[in-house]
Amino acid sequence: MGKVNLIIDGKAIVADESKTVLEAALDNGIYIPHLCHHDDLHPNGGCRLCVVKQDGVDGVITSCSTKVKEGMVITTKDETAEKVRKLSVDLMFKTHPSECVGCPKYGKCQLASISQYVGDSGRDLRQQKLPLIENEENPLMLHEMYRCILCGRCVRACSELRGVGALKFEKVDGRMKVVINGKSLEDAGCQFCGACVEVCPTGSIRDKVGVFKDDPGLSREMTLVPCSEGCPAHINVPKYIRFIKEGNFPAAAATVREKAPFPESLGYICVHSCELQCKRNHLDGPLSIRNLKRFAASQDDGSWKANAFMKESTGKKVAVIGAGPAGLTAGYYLKKLGHEVTIFEKLPQAGGQMRYGIPSYRLPREVLDREIAEIESIGVEIKCNQDVKSAAELKAQGYDAVFVSVGTHAGNRLPLEGNDLPGVYLNADFLRSINLGKPFEVGENVVVLGGGNVAIDCAESALRLGAKHVVMTCLEAPDKMTASEEEVTWAKEDGIIVENSRTFDAIESENGKVTGLTVTGIEGLKFGPKGPEFTRIPDSTVTFPADTVIFAVGQHPDITEEFGLELNRGRIATNDGHKTSVEGIYAAGDAVTGTRSVIAAIAEAREAVSEIDKFLGGDGNIEEKLAPEQIANPCIGKNENLTKTHRNEPTVTEVDARKCNFEPMDLGFDCNKAGCEASRCLQCDLRVQISPQKFWSDFLAEEGGQQ
């Protein structure tokens, strides 16, 4: 590329010959107002704000669409040019509402910002108010075109960047407008990429309230890609979904592994907060992200290993207590950072709740074994059947740091009459007994107290152990249950009765044997500081017959003060950086937060690892690029059928074939379904590629230029 010399506002500038005068000026800290120009779009020249004076040329030139030339002499603050700019701003405000304060874009509007810079001349031009018509039809985007100043960025972004062309110019009653190129955005082939919103300088095209989080603490990337933001480990969801669409499944698996060492297990049992955030919830239902992950992970060929980091030995020793998802994750990364790791596990095998809580019909043990073996293969030592009584004492045995992730393996027992009768079990004990191969006996009639996923696990397990009649009952109304909707549906299909909005009165018994559970209907449930608050509905007390009652109303860590760490309501107390009350001892996972999820445990363990590494003298960096680079093609083209391709559901074993055994029942996706589902992704991350809008204050502050 050749270079040319030119002078802008008396400053000698050397610029690449491919640059425009506007670019050359901005690159050199000289601000020229511009509005229709956008870094990613082809120059337009319509707003007339970037006009400047060129020596030897009559009138003014358009700096956004004039290339630099050798010897050019440019004056940006020319009197005529400034008058033209003012006139342009004046004219734009003759149709644009002059009241800024009520506008949702107030404070973020480029027009308002420019008008402050350019100023207006107070001419007695005519106000030509545009009819106040707003289009709220679309669930994701809002059009309030009476604010439109026709800079055309949205139209250009939609066609130039995306190849969609869902927006176009049209004269309506003689006046030029930006309109939808069809009956609706869907009809126009819009893919809801949000490029139009991203480039709109005014409040004309906006995201509907609630589509994205309005949290100034979130980065632009996290705000605009809700699935990644919703994932506690911030897995790059759009990236791996795109790999799946391209058929590059190992790359997709590697992408997941960049943030979590259990891609396939997560594919089976993750609580998928990503799906709750998916933008497609506002259209026709979220992507089946978890099943996509599962399919991709099942196709992992290990090619990511070539890219994984492995630091040299630091000579430091770290003990990890508890081989659940948090402990295994911590062990894995600590080992990669060069520390020697020993994981102490109380139970006979590693896996924590993934093995002793989650039933095997949800997570096949060979999948878990494979992923744990992967962790062991890099040299993480796991010692099972080791009950560590005190973390503090363990540290004193010569460990440089200790990470505690003992989970919540003790179930909560509600203070009900008859709560300790034989035949009354706690969720954690009950599920553990099954997974240890010595299941507790269940009777014909089983009642499970609780409305979460663990309660469902208990109910389904009881059914599989031979119970004839299983009832689940909880305080929450159907739509407020914490169990995932899908699990509740399957439970009901299996014949489990779900009795919502009940408070538990007593466990009934005869001769020391459980006979039933008495409950009363409630309404107005709220969770206050002292626990649930509700009103009992008179005359709604009933007794569900039962010979087995299972409490599934929460779990807590199975430790006491003897463990040597400060506790907070039974959980390990930590401060910022996952530090416990003892220096060098860190903790994370359920033992700290209470029962959460595998992915949350992984995410927290990763954070704790960084802290431990820093404590041990490292840089705490565990980020790695396992997947190949991905070029996300922003030109997505039209798709008139976008909202017509609905969420794919996994293949699930028939009721009769599944409810009598612990074999996997959700068979996930095949290649076909995975590809089809992946193509439903709205690719929210494409919007992040678009250069953010800049204001004149940004240019001046950043370049330290004039003014």
Place this chain on the structure above:
Amino acid sequence: MKNLLVVSCVSDDVKAPLSMYILKNFTADVVTGVDKYSKEFDAETIYLLPEGEDVSGLNGEIVHTSQISPTLNNPYSVAQVLSGNLPRPMIQDDYVAVYDGKAVSVITPEAAYGMTKGFEEKFVAINKGENTEIKKVNVGQPVGELAAVDGAKAVLFGGLKGKFVSGSEAAKLKIDETEKFSSITIYDESECIVDACVQLMNKAYEMSCGKCVLCREGTSQFKQIVTEMTTGKAKMSDLDLIKEVSELISIGAYCPFGQSMTKPLTSAMELFADEFEEHIKKKSCKCGKCYKQAELYYIDPDECIGCGECIDACPEDAIEGKDGFIHIIDQDLCEQCGKCVSACDEGCIKTATKLPKLPKKKTKCGKW
């Protein structure tokens, strides 16, 4: 990249409909010129004709468009129209407009004809009243020889981008190659210049492609302000406003059309300062064109059912009223567009030169 030569017959000025005239009457000469040009850079040829027009004997594909725009001599604008979009020019160094993977160049039938026959003769549209006569003339010929302009009140040279001159001066001008001499519009003493400007600005607003703020909003403002000069709403200061703004627009607008569209108005204001002043100050029009008793719209209070349809339809927000109450048109805001009439299912919006007695305060429907 392959090349595409588009013979654009849709960029005519409204006052100079020459393209189709030349193409139809001198087809062979145009085709020869087009051939010559397209061979120079090995281009395919497309003839871009207005909807409903057809000419036989052309040496290329014929494409029709409903778009007519002064920007349709710009390759990007033509490429946009060929792609089904609105015309919008692109004026930029080294910019190559692409359509269907081919680099677009544009030629007009006038230019193609010139390539065959030379540029000593040209075509001029002479407009008088409703009539348009197209003449083949020689460059250098005095205008006075072509048309009786001497006694005319004013002559507009060059249509929407043109300039008004007095009849006597017009006679002395000599035809040259420029676009300015492609149309001569003669106004006689019976015609009102302010009204002529209203017509011209309405057309300019319609012709503005809308890309550039100065032209889009400028034509819209001028159209409104000049119209206000014929209805009594304008002020004397508007004359200076127009002068100042049009000077800036002629410097700052994006394309040649935008830069020149103010000229008919400003030249008329200079030439007929008295007539403009009379319109604004005395609110009268010697020619009797303007200040006619306007038809006023009103809502018949006996028939209004208070449905609100007309309120929604009114672009000026000039109709007041609540559900079930008689609606009233605010005459100060009403622009007599008539949209409310078609919106009203009851047929109760009527016109009159003098308003009947109407409710002054909120009145329930049926209680009048």
